[in-house]
Amino acid sequence: DADVTQTPRNRITKTGKRIMLECSQTKGHDRMYWYRQDPGLGLRLIYYSFDVKDINKGEISDGYSVSRQAQAKFSLSLESAIPNQTALYFCATSDLQFGGLETQYFGPGTRLLVL
């Protein structure tokens, strides 16, 4: 979805390096998410944020940190990259609607390779 952008789209880094993945959205949504996808394992939630002052750990937050700089921006950092963090990373946004409906919209993904 063009309303959710991720940078960079591809990144190669070395073990031990700190890197940041960025996500921006123009949908005006309060909620933002970071997922990673590994072959055969589906998408797993890393961190999520329901507003600028609300940050929550997902199921696999170890080794990652996030920053919600504004409603529209949510960054994911790998403090010290390791090879098993090689994966496809997706950012998503959503807005909670009346009745509990919540549709998430995903960015195009960042392919990360840690050597």
Next chain:
Amino acid sequence: DAKTTQPPSMDCAEGRAANLPCNHSTISGNEYVYWYRQIHSQGPQYIIHGLKNNETNEMASLIITEDRKSSTLILPHATLRDTAVYYCIVKLQGAQKLVFGQGTRLTINP
């Protein structure tokens, strides 16, 4: 979140209707059914959602059985660009995440 079961793969001829089934027998009354698809390594794309009634949009139709224990996503005139993995997801109100299972790998054949 309620568990969903989908066939691992399906084939469909181009131009024909593709019918993708999903079982969600443990669904509760306030859980929506969502369908997403992922075209090779791209971000998952929202297709449609439903609660109790059948739904239709510009991409697809969603048929939900009266007991809500299963649903079918219908792509009325499949094209080669519809080749993707399709995910059926049931999400409880207030749950933080979508749980993507293995989905159905749909291949549209010329």
